[in-house]
Amino acid sequence: MTEPRDIRQAGAWGHLMALAVFAVMVGVVAGVLALLNWAPTTLETLSAREFTSVEEAERTFGLVPVEVPAYFPEPLAWPPTRVLAQKAPYEAVVLEFSVVPQGVPRLVIARSASDGFRLAPGERLAEVRETGRVMLHDRVSATIESGPCADGSACGQIGWEGEGGYRYVVFMRAPGAELVRLAESMMR
DSSP: OOOOHHHHHHHHHHHHHHHHHHHHHHHHHHHHHHHHHHHHHHHHSSSSSSSSSSHHHHHTTOOOOOOOSSSOTOOOSSSSEEEEEEESOEEEOOOOOOOSSSSOEEEEEEEEOTTOOOGGGGOOOOSEEEEEEEEEEETTTEEEEEOOTTTSSSEEEEEEEEEEOOOEEEEEEEEEEEHHHHHHOOOO
16 A cells, blocks of 8 residues: 655645746747747848948848949949849849939849849839840840830830849830840840
């Protein structure tokens, strides 16, 4: 026959178990709250934002190096006046070139990992009047379009599928002839 247990020992054991369960639950709740706090912060750091240089955007997001033109029509030149990039929900980089700082972009170069990416309304054709196909360096098929910008000035854009599945779009506030030369200068 076994001896009866001391009621105080059983009560102490029960309190110890309750305390352990409580501690585990507090840990689980703290973990869930930390995850909920981490997710928006992480997504926010990967969403679109402005950078001071292309190199900073590449370094911050771990981007594949961005193809940049070797040729710029006058009076535009390197570096871009504005660099935008994002890693989520898909990778995209936008380079804007203006004649004067804070001015309306005369040239916009965009690279995106999504077919759904679109330039901002002020950085694309208001109406497509002409569309054609051109070969860049006799190896890459591109679509070239021309028409007026929202302000009525002559604009053009060219788009093609580049290496790594990236989609390139080059928009310029000028007739389309310079677009082919600029796009070809981006290919290595």
